[in-house]
Amino acid sequence: MVRAFSYELLAEDPSGARLGRFHTPHGAFDTPVFMPVATRGTLKSLTSAQLAETGAEIVLANAYHLMQRPGEEVVAAMGGVHRFMAWEKPVLTDSGGFQVFSLSDRVALDDDGVTFRSEIDGSAIRLTPERVIAIEESLGSDIAMPLDHCIAFGAEKGDVARAADRTVAWARRSMAAKTRADQAVFPIVQGGMHEDLRLECAQRLMELDAPGYACGGLLVGEPRETAHAMLTAVCRALPRAKPRYVMGVGTPADFLDAVLCGADMMDCVLPSRNARHGTAITRNGPVRMKNAAHARDERPIDPACRCYTCRTHSRAYLRHLVHAGEPTAATLLTIHNLACMTDVMRDARRAIAEGRFAAHRREALARLSAGSAGTVDSAP
Amino acid sequence: MVRAFSYELLAEDPSGARLGRFHTPHGAFDTPVFMPVATRGTLKSLTSAQLAETGAEIVLANAYHLMQRPGEEVVAAMGGVHRFMAWEKPVLTDSGGFQVFSLSDRVALDDDGVTFRSEIDGSAIRLTPERVIAIEESLGSDIAMPLDHCIAFGAEKGDVARAADRTVAWARRSMAAKTRADQAVFPIVQGGMHEDLRLECAQRLMELDAPGYACGGLLVGEPRETAHAMLTAVCRALPRAKPRYVMGVGTPADFLDAVLCGADMMDCVLPSRNARHGTAITRNGPVRMKNAAHARDERPIDPACRCYTCRTHSRAYLRHLVHAGEPTAATLLTIHNLACMTDVMRDARRAIAEGRFAAHRREALARLSAGSAGTVDSAP
Numbered sequence: 001m002v003r004a005f006s007y008e009l010l011a012e013d014p015s016g017a018r019l020g021r022f023h024t025p026h027g028a029f030d031t032p033v034f035m036p037v038a039t040r041g042t043l044k045s046l047t048s049a050q051l052a053e054t055g056a057e058i059v060l061a062n063a064y065h066l067m068q069r070p071g072e073e074v075v076a077a078m079g080g081v082h083r084f085m086a087w088e089k090p091v092l093t094d095s096g097g098f099q100v101f102s103l104s105d106r107v108a109l110d111d112d113g114v115t116f117r118s119e120i121d122g123s124a125i126r127l128t129p130e131r132v133i134a135i136e137e138s139l140g141s142d143i144a145m146p147l148d149h150c151i152a153f154g155a156e157k158g159d160v161a162r163a164a165d166r167t168v169a170w171a172r173r174s175m176a177a178k179t180r181a182d183q184a185v186f187p188i189v190q191g192g193m194h195e196d197l198r199l200e201c202a203q204r205l206m207e208l209d210a211p212g213y214a215c216g217g218l219l220v221g222e223p224r225e226t227a228h229a230m231l232t233a234v235c236r237a238l239p240r241a242k243p244r245y246v247m248g249v250g251t252p253a254d255f256l257d258a259v260l261c262g263a264d265m266m267d268c269v270l271p272s273r274n275a276r277h278g279t280a281i282t283r284n285g286p287v288r289m290k291n292a293a294h295a296r297d298e299r300p301i302d303p304a305c306r307c308y309t310c311r312t313h314s315r316a317y318l319r320h321l322v323h324a325g326e327p328t329a330a331t332l333l334t335i336h337n338l339a340c341m342t343d344v345m346r347d348a349r350r351a352i353a354e355g356r357f358a359a360h361r362r363e364a365l366a367r368l369s370a371g372s373a374g375t376v377d378s379a380p
Numbered sequence: 381m382v383r384a385f386s387y388e389l390l391a392e393d394p395s396g397a398r399l400g401r402f403h404t405p406h407g408a409f410d411t412p413v414f415m416p417v418a419t420r421g422t423l424k425s426l427t428s429a430q431l432a433e434t435g436a437e438i439v440l441a442n443a444y445h446l447m448q449r450p451g452e453e454v455v456a457a458m459g460g461v462h463r464f465m466a467w468e469k470p471v472l473t474d475s476g477g478f479q480v481f482s483l484s485d486r487v488a489l490d491d492d493g494v495t496f497r498s499e500i501d502g503s504a505i506r507l508t509p510e511r512v513i514a515i516e517e518s519l520g521s522d523i524a525m526p527l528d529h530c531i532a533f534g535a536e537k538g539d540v541a542r543a544a545d546r547t548v549a550w551a552r553r554s555m556a557a558k559t560r561a562d563q564a565v566f567p568i569v570q571g572g573m574h575e576d577l578r579l580e581c582a583q584r585l586m587e588l589d590a591p592g593y594a595c596g597g598l599l600v601g602e603p604r605e606t607a608h609a610m611l612t613a614v615c616r617a618l619p620r621a622k623p624r625y626v627m628g629v630g631t632p633a634d635f636l637d638a639v640l641c642g643a644d645m646m647d648c649v650l651p652s653r654n655a656r657h658g659t660a661i662t663r664n665g666p667v668r669m670k671n672a673a674h675a676r677d678e679r680p681i682d683p684a685c686r687c688y689t690c691r692t693h694s695r696a697y698l699r700h701l702v703h704a705g706e707p708t709a710a711t712l713l714t715i716h717n718l719a720c721m722t723d724v725m726r727d728a729r730r731a732i733a734e735g736r737f738a739a740h741r742r743e744a745l746a747r748l749s750a751g752s753a754g755t756v757d758s759a760p
């Protein structure tokens with residue numbers, strides 16, 4: 001029997017960082033991997049050809065958004081999310097649980113599921129674990145995230161425990177409901193900032209023998225050290241032979257930290273959101289393109305970057321486009337930022353393969369913070 | 381002596397339409413040609429690679445906008461407009477005279493030039509014919525339009541005559557001021573809707589022996605028949621051996637009409653502006669992507685189109701992006717609309733070469749209007 005999903009653990013660094021490869025029906029990707037976020041079936045301001053050219057190997061889409069518009073049945077009728085968005089590589093769909101609970105004043109929660117108001121027409125939408133899996137099966141993503149209960153930071157431990165219990169129960173129901181062999185469901189470890197709850201949640205989810213696991217509910221306002229402690233504990237508890245996806249990580253520095261904690265997959269909207277706000281990400285820290293220092297700067301954002309934007313345009317041109325409010329500015333900066341994240345992860349993988357990730361991370365973090373404090377880029 | 385600019389008249393159709401080729405320091409382009417408008421040094425929502433892929437052979441930029449931001453000296457310091465925007469083919473710069481006079485309540489005009497308020501910081505900006513040429517020489521475009529006086533439609537004939545006189549005087553000063561052998565100046569025929577004024581203006585400008593001429597001040601509110609009569613009269617008066625640029629033409633139908641009148645070069649923002657408003661241009665008429673009819677339509681915008689958008693995406697996907705307000709919608713529709721205009725002009729050139737342009741135009745106009753009245757595309 002051919003297994004549609006399999007993980008190869010290629011190397012373990014002394015630091016705890018892992019090098020691996022995850023195989024899906026739409027091809028394999030190397031881990032640690034950065035997953036750009038194409039919420040509504042498009043990476044904002046990019047065509048799918050431009051997205052592929054950044055080096056992206058897997059993208060994330062959002063079931064919550066796509067079910068509301070255009071509707072999962074439309075995507076299914078168009079041949080599924082890959083064909084719909086013209087993306088041949090793997091796709092991971094988030095359930096939208098995080099989005100639902102972010103709208104907490106309009107959400108009614110019970111053990112069976114959640115009801116919330118559509119952000120498009122205000123109609124009531126009911127999501128259950130089974131309904132979310134049905135939506136994601138219609139979309140046809142390679143990896144589907146189940147509905148989970150992501151509780152707010154600072155909640156009482158009893159409430160956190162109940163949310164984790166509900167998350168486990170919903171993960172079981174999700175696995176029981178799934179019918180597609182070509183779609184993997186990754187159960188999500190919750191448990192807030194309580195290591196005992198996190199470990200118990202992880203243990204119970206591991207009984208489901210899923211092809212991979214996720215860690216949710218981190219980087220929601222807690223101190224960075226707390227997040228790292230939780231993520232490390234969860235990654236150590238999870239099976240070595242399965243990939244670990246940490247949901248919603250932020251900056252390049254956060255990515256390096258998550259890799260150190262043992263995470264394999266991470267997504268974030270920051271690289272594309274920062275691009276739209278005129279900030280380029282580089283391995284030497286952020287570059288704010290509006291700064292006057294770039295007005296006559298013939299250099300690319302990063303001379304070491306091989307992306308289309310850096311091969312083609314000067315900082316002076318990019319600054320002009322940002323100042324003029326031209327939409328092409330967002331396109332060019334998004335191309336660069338995604339390519340930069342791809343490079344950051346490629347560097348990390350190389351360092352893991354060579355058993356020097358801890359030193360690599362220290363050097364990379366030093367470069368990231370040295371640059372962001374530099375006179376050029378912090379000028380008003 | 382090598383001439384930097386030369387025009388080859390390759391064929392004349394019985395209808396009056398012409399097939400030609402214009403050579404510039406940045407290569408040649410075939411005429412009739414559509415010139416996409418990259419006002420601020422970028423085609424809105426496209427990278428220069430995407431713009432080239434649409435088949436564009438020459439683009440238009442605007443000296444009025446670029447002098448205000450980023451400033452022509454910045455563009456010059458970055459190696460000129462071609463290098464600045466990473467566009468290796470010919471560039472034509474408009475003087476911005478039309479933009480200046482469109483802001484007529486803030487303009488002070490005299491025989492020496494115009495003074496207006498910057499739209500960026502409100503400061504007073506003085507433009508003279510000499511200053512405009514200096515700006516365009518700094519930008520380094522292949523074809524520079526001189527400052528002209530474009531008078532409002534409906535003005536008294538005496539005022540129209542004075543504006544035409546001023547335009548001739550300014551064209552003479554522009555030609556006298558120019559210093560770059562690698563930049564052509566195309567004098568602009570004015571004269572409103574008065575054939576005698578137009579012909580007199582053309583005659584006086586021809587004394588300048590410029591490498592090409594333009595016809596301005598048409599399609600400013602007059603009946604279409606009047607515009608065609610004026611354009612035909614001007615084209616017949618101008619030298620056969622020089623290209624004729626008609627400024628600011630509109631729809632695909634307008635382009636076919638301008639070609640019939642004897643025009644060789646035309647620009648318009650409509651193809652890209654319509655794209656941003658969710659309308660695709662096709663040889664079978666406009667397609668409004670928001671229409672419910674496209675919700676599950678797997679077909680591309682135009683199965684006969686070879687552009688990236690039509691090779692890659694369904695109408696259903698494009699409709700989704702337009703509804704979701706995704707910036708990628710503008711990118712994909714702009715790519716298609718510019719490619720469609722390129723195709724319209726290529727078809728026109730082929731028909732001229734085969735001596736059947738009048739019949740071709742009739743058929744093309746019938747297709748354009750049949751499609752736009754079709755049930756699919758006019759649905760709410």
